[in-house]
Amino acid sequence: MNNRVGVDEFLVANRNRTRLQTLFEHFRKRKLIWIIFSIILAVVIVVIPTTIVTRNKTKKEKISTATEITTTTSGEQLITSVIINNNTKWKQNASTIAGGNELGNELNQLDCPRGIYVDDDDQSIYIADNWNHRIVKWKFGADKGILAAGGNGEGSDINQLHFPVDVILDKEKKYLIICDQENRRVIRWSRQNSQDPKILISNITCSGLAMDNHGSLYVSDRDEHQVIRWQEGNEETVVVAGGNGQGNELNQLYEPHFIFVDEHYSVYVVDQLNRRVMKWARNATKGILVAPSQVSNENSNSIGVPIGVAVDHTAEILDYATTKAAIVGFTKGLADKLLEKGIRVNCVAPGPVWTPLVIASFPKEKNASFGSNYPIKRPAQPRELAPAFVFLAAGTDSSYISGEILAVTGGKQTA
Structure with missing residues (x-):
């Protein structure tokens, strides 16, 4: 069998190959253009919001420095x-x-x-x-x-x-x-x-x-x-x-x-x-x-x-x-962590105490009975709480006490 290709056939095949190469080069260039365009678009999408967020963040951090809670809203608030x-x-x-x-x-x-x-x-x-x-x-x-x-x-x-x-x-x-x-x-x-x-x-x-x-x-x-x-x-x-x-x-x-x-x-x-x-x-x-x-x-x-x-x-x-369970847990946990550093942590848990806030918060008839439901039948005066704090803070009298909750509740039992 004669496997040789004639001149005309070779020219046709070579011409078809040239067209395919041209078409391939065309699509490769277009693909490259689309890739470049996609990269540019991605950069624009990322950079603009980042710039906006960064600028907004700068404004928010100024507010955060002055307040305990920084708040920003968009739309309805x-x-x-x-x-x-x-x-x-x-x-x-x-x-x-x-x-x-x-x-x-x-x-x-x-x-x-x-x-x-x-x-x-x-x-x-x-x-x-x-x-x-x-x-x-x-x-x-x-x-x-x-x-x-x-x-x-x-x-x-x-x-x-x-x-x-x-x-x-x-x-x-x-x-x-x-x-x-x-x-x-x-x-x-x-x-x-x-x-x-x-x-x-x-x-x-x-x-x-x-x-x-x-x-x-x-x-x-x-x-x-x-x-x-x-x-x-x-x-x-x-x-x-x-x-x-x-x-x-x-x-x-x-x-x-x-x-x-x-x-x-x-x-x-x-x-x-x-x-x-x-x-x-x-x-x-x-x-x-x-x-x-x-x-x-x-x-x-x-x-x-x-x-x-x-x-x-x-x-x-x-x-x-003042969530009592949370305060108790916090006191005991902190006491465990700090005792090795020579720091004792204790808590005073007061009952009803006669303060200006109480007077301002309740009508006269309720103030008259404030604390009467406790066994001692009255609220504490602030000076009656002071010894509890002094006792726990004084190293001479309470140096062996840490992680304790000292209740000053007028006889009411606490859990």
Whole structure:
């Protein structure tokens, strides 16, 4: 068989091969162009957001330096005193951002501060300066505050406050909204014109405030054991939590205190005298126990005296409470770690103590019976606690004691 290829056949085959090579080179160049384009596009996609995030991060870190909690939001946000999200930064070491110059009524002092509102836009914090009957504004990094409302002495006139316990800003941040507790009213105070306060709600023993995305105001009513929702222009208020009398059932509250409203309009309530935190979903007829998470006859009092509450972006509770179980565990764990360094760690667990905060927090009839349910039938005076601290701190008398919980509870047995 003749395997040789003729000249014409060779020319046809060679021409076809040239076309294939040309076509291959064409596609290889186009592929290279697409690869280069994809790399450039990827770089653009990565670099631009990184630049934006870096620039935003720089701004946020400035706020983080001045505040304990840095908050940033995008889109709709809740008008609450503290918003916690993915960008929140927690400082390892606390720093004083307001007060810290002993109690007093100068602008660099506070006397029994209660509720606060952090305004990231203005880089400042508003404080209900309870015993000074005023609201003060502290710029982050400032060495003294600015009078924002009240400051005209204790009283019930329109330009006075009487033991304010909480403060927030409205949705547009034009007004302060204040729990003027002992005057039994919620009052609005202009940030620009302090001469034009307006009473929003009367005959209410307000203990906490919050505002949702739509500008609806939520108010905890201590004496009626409920939380209401109010919107300007509507005469009627709506009960959103409690409202079934004083009690400890899931549909009841017992002197609610500070509150938090999340993006789903669920209301988290510090149910103070029930020593728990409750979550009431929108339109719910009863609440859900969220702190303490487990309650039993042996551990029915795991939160000491809850004061305030905030919720992070994952709906985890951040309960500002003296949680006895946590304090006990912390004391014992720290004692184990530090004993080898010659450091002893002990804890004093007090019962009811007669302090200015107690006087300001409860009506006279409750103050009259405060501590009467303890075996000694009265509250302790602060000076009666002092020897316990001195004993544990003095190396001569307690040098062999570490990791102990010293109960000063007027005869009440502790677990």
